[in-house]
Amino acid sequence: MRDSAILITYDREDVVKEAIALCDSAGYELKKIIRQKFLNRSKYGLGEGKVEELKDLVGSLRPDVIIYDEILRPSQNYNLASTLKLKILDREMLILEIFERRARSSESMLQVKMAQLRYEMSRSKERVRLAKMGEQPGFMGIGKFEVDVYHNDIKNRMTNTKSKLVKASKQRELHRQARRRIGFKTISLAGYTSAGKTTLFNRLTGEQKEESPKLFTTLSTTTRKIVLQGTEILIADTVGFISKLPAYMIEAFKSTLEELVYTDIVMVVVDASDPFPELKKKFRSCVSTLDEIGVNQDKIIFVLNKSDLVSEEEIAEKTEQLGITGNRWLPVSATTTHNISVLKTMIYHMLENQPLLNEKSETVKQEIRINHED
Numbered sequence: 001m002r003d004s005a006i007l008i009t010y011d012r013e014d015v016v017k018e019a020i021a022l023c024d025s026a027g028y029e030l031k032k033i034i035r036q037k038f039l040n041r042s043k044y045g046l047g048e049g050k051v052e053e054l055k056d057l058v059g060s061l062r063p064d065v066i067i068y069d070e071i072l073r074p075s076q077n078y079n080l081a082s083t084l085k086l087k088i089l090d091r092e093m094l095i096l097e098i099f100e101r102r103a104r105s106s107e108s109m110l111q112v113k114m115a116q117l118r119y120e121m122s123r124s125k126e127r128v129r130l131a132k133m134g135e136q137p138g139f140m141g142i143g144k145f146e147v148d149v150y151h152n153d154i155k156n157r158m159t160n161t162k163s164k165l166v167k168a169s170k171q172r173e174l175h176r177q178a179r180r181r182i183g184f185k186t187i188s189l190a191g192y193t194s195a196g197k198t199t200l201f202n203r204l205t206g207e208q209k210e211e212s213p214k215l216f217t218t219l220s221t222t223t224r225k226i227v228l229q230g231t232e233i234l235i236a237d238t239v240g241f242i243s244k245l246p247a248y249m250i251e252a253f254k255s256t257l258e259e260l261v262y263t264d265i266v267m268v269v270v271d272a273s274d275p276f277p278e279l280k281k282k283f284r285s286c287v288s289t290l291d292e293i294g295v296n297q298d299k300i301i302f303v304l305n306k307s308d309l310v311s312e313e314e315i316a317e318k319t320e321q322l323g324i325t326g327n328r329w330l331p332v333s334a335t336t337t338h339n340i341s342v343l344k345t346m347i348y349h350m351l352e353n354q355p356l357l358n359e360k361s362e363t364v365k366q367e368i369r370i371n372h373e374d
């Protein structure tokens with residue numbers, strides 16, 4: 001049986017929709033959705049009056065957890081959990097739970113582990129402070145010795161996980177070098193979660209990787225060879241982005257996302273059927289994440305997917321409003337295959353006019369190299 005939850009989120013349609021999809025992807029059955037204008041009040045996140053109401057609701061609905069669609073400080077989480085006597089999952093923890101459920105490859109499992117440890121580490125200071133005040137359950141009467149043990153334990157596990165991730169990253173580097181020697185050009189799919197990257201990937205490669213309306217269906221990269229006008233190229237599907245993804249999570253997935261820096265073309269897949277405000281939010285989140293990992297803008301193609309659900313005029317209008325100019329964009333439908341052959345031609349021409357690996361990406365590579373010290 002699925003665990004049940006009360007979801008607390010913002011009072012905005014697109015936000016509510018995404019929060020429901022996140023809960024569903026994590027496997028929770030929603031008993032109630034509470035919409036609030038503010039979720040960042042100091043003591044509980046929620047206002048005190050709302051907490052009282054919530055107490056009654058918890059009494060009658062008896063959910064297993066409360067899902068809080070914002071990032072809570074440990075003290076807020078503790079205050080809420082002890083008042084409601086329930087486990088509280090904030091947005092970060094919820095995303096981490098989904099990642100944990102979805103991780104299949106050993107590298108993605110390590111990446112999730114790293115993100116969980118970073119989450120724990122970022123909260124450990126305040127938890128220790130609460131413990132010293134005798135306020136954190138399970139930490140009662142904790143002494144200096146136990147605090148040190150706790151910290152060192154997280155640190156050791158982080159060092160351990162990181163060294164395994166560095167190994168995996170080196171392995172990737174070797175693969176990249178091999179590809180470069182052979183002269184393969186590569187393209188990667190990127191974009192917000194559920195935009196249709198895997199569906200497009202399957203359409204381009206004839207693969208049958210899992211496509212699903214659930215969020216974060218894909219967590220590890222799959223690379224396949226395709227032939228475009230007689231030339232063999234490699235195409236990679238990647239993990240999706242989401243708004244408010246904390247930097248440490250991007251950091252944890254860096255070795256996977258790094259592929260986007262070295263690839264010759266990045267196809268940013270956008271769900272063109274989203275209403276404009278949602279589309280804009282997701283688009284911005286993609287562009288800023290790509291920017292953060294150091295992807296050169298010149299090699300981006302914007303693929304406006306799900307064109308079967310909206311008119312071409314509407315797509316053109318949305319594209320213009322997003323500020324996408326020139327001829328680096330195309331409406332397609334991964335489901336009906338509309339414009340897929342045009343997309344292939346576009347990719348082919350773009351690759352033809354590009355050197356295999358330009359100087360710029362070499363510089364970026366230096367900048368995003370994982371920092372072994374922290």
Ligand SMILES: Nc1nc2c(ncn2[C@@H]2O[C@H](COP(=O)(O)OP(=O)(O)OP(=O)(O)O)[C@@H](O)[C@H]2O)c(=O)[nH]1
Pocket residue numbers: 191192193194195196197198199200210211212213214215216217218219239240241305306307308309332333334335336
């Ligand atoms: N109508 C329509 N639906 C599509 C299209 N492309 C994908 N979908 C649907 O959109 C949902 C998400 O597709 P995926 O390919 O799993 O999306 P993704 O970007 O790989 O998502 P993550 O792996 O979760 O990041 C699925 O239910 C697909 O069937 C399309 O062109 N038209």
Ligand SMILES: [Mg+2]
Pocket residue numbers: 197198199210211217218
């Ligand atoms: Mg996918």
